[in-house]
Amino acid sequence: MKCTLPGEIPATTDITPTASRVSPQAHLPTTSRGSRWEELNRKITACRKCPRLVRWREQVARTKRRAYRDWTYWGKPVPGFGDRQAQILVVGLAPGAHGSNRTGRMFTGDASGDFLYSALYRAGMASRPESHDREDGLVLTGVLISALCRCAPPKNKPTLAEIHNCLPYLHQEVRWLPGLRVIVALGRLAFDQTLRLYRDQGAAVGRLSFAHGAHYSLGERLPWLIASYHPSRQNTQTGRLTPAMFDSIWAQAKSLLSEQRAPSAVRPSTHRAGRADQGGCP
Ligand code: SF4
Numbered sequence: 573m574k575c576t577l578p579g580e581i582p583a584t585t586d587i588t589p590t591a592s593r594v595s596p597q598a599h600l601p602t603t604s605r606g607s608r609w610e611e612l613n614r615k616i617t618a619c620r621k622c623p624r625l626v627r628w629r630e631q632v633a634r635t636k637r638r639a640y641r642d643w644t645y646w647g648k649p650v651p652g653f654g655d656r657q658a659q660i661l662v663v664g665l666a667p668g669a670h671g672s673n674r675t676g677r678m679f680t681g682d683a684s685g686d687f688l689y690s691a692l693y694r695a696g697m698a699s700r701p702e703s704h705d706r707e708d709g710l711v712l713t714g715v716l717i718s719a720l721c722r723c724a725p726p727k728n729k730p731t732l733a734e735i736h737n738c739l740p741y742l743h744q745e746v747r748w749l750p751g752l753r754v755i756v757a758l759g760r761l762a763f764d765q766t767l768r769l770y771r772d773q774g775a776a777v778g779r780l781s782f783a784h785g786a787h788y789s790l791g792e793r794l795p796w797l798i799a800s801y802h803p804s805r806q807n808t809q810t811g812r813l814t815p816a817m818f819d820s821i822w823a824q825a826k827s828l829l830s831e832q833r834a835p836s837a838v839r840p841s842t843h844r845a846g847r848a849d850q851g852g853c854p
Contacts, residue, residue, distance in 0.1 A: 606656070609748065613651035616722055616741050622734045625723035632669045632724060646676030646706075649722035652745050653678040654712035659753040660697070660825050661746065661795070662688075663762040665802065666721035666730050673724035677706035678717040687803035688717075691815065695822035718745050720765050728804075735765060743769060754825045755795050759802035766797060784817065787824060796828045 620626045633647025650672045654662075667673045671682030679685035680703040692698035692715065699711040721730040721738045730738075746752065746769070757763035760782045767790075771777050775791050787798040800813075800821045807813040 609656055612741070612744055612748075616651045617648045619649050619722065619738075619741075621737045622723060625721075625725055625730065625734055628726050629667075629669075629673055629724045632673055636674075637670045640670060640674055643674055645674045647673060648676070650676060650678055650719070651722070652716055652718040652741075653680075654716035655714055656716065656748070657751060658712075658714055658716035658749055659751050659829055660715040661749060661752055661755045662715060662717045662758065663742065663755060663766055664717065664719040664758045665761055666719055666728065667724040668728070669724045675705045677703070678719065679703065680706060680710075683805045683808070684803045687808050687813075687815075687818065691803075691818045691822055694819060695826065697822065716745065716749065718742055720762055735761075739765065739769060752795050754798060754828050756798045756800055756821060756825055758800055759804075760799075762802075763797070763799045770794065784813070785820060785824065787828065796831070798825055798828070 629649075630647050633645035636643065636645060650667045664679065667678070668682045668684065671685060672678055672680055675681035679688045685703045689698050689703040689710070690701040692712065693701035697713055697715045699709070699713075702708075703710050718741075720735045720742065722741060723730075723734075723738075725731075725734065755766055757766050763780075763782045767777055767780060770790050775794060777790055780786075780788050780797075782799045784799060784801045787796055790797055798821060800818070801807050803813060803818060
């Protein structure tokens, strides 16, 4: 079966412009490429495909958390954020109810985001170490952050059907990152569903194990895939994921940028640490 490159994944998204706000880094020069990203982001933020998630994200936005009662919650799906020429793609699970669902930007406004952006800042890929709201001027270089599911789910747990509803948006982003070299999957579910994405496109990817720091080639001319624990509070506050462990992921990602892609379909990691773990939700 033909193994399709990231840039060749067929478009599965019907892109229909609708009015909405987008993240600051989405305001790039109006080229044809920029324009189609804007259209995709408008399509995402207008999506109502999953009734349970639509109800939940909007209910959370109305009731709010006491600490954020003065905020106008975003309460909509959250588009990808970052560098549209990225060589590194980060795949999370879903927005946090009072994080991204409040601020409207990936990993922005909660402890998971603080942990992620401080690591990206140390790695030289983020312009600032914190991320409070979508107008804070944060700029990412060489990395784009996305997720399996764009709506905040109850108990941070989207169903598989909801994830599958949402995956076409991730497919589209992957398709528009022709220089993509490394995917960092945050948590087991992101890891498994990223593999599914490539298998669905015909990549001969076998059974791969999730372990923090494990990295794999997905095949000739396809990106490397790195598995990382998710920077959820349950992982970072228990010490399961430390700043040093997370820093090693980004050092590994940068190191792999200069690696030749493996000629074989799958090459297991030579660098593994830790044990398999779901890693929680944002
Ligand atoms: S989870 Fe994705 S597919 Fe479902 S409503 Fe939200 S944006 Fe749409």
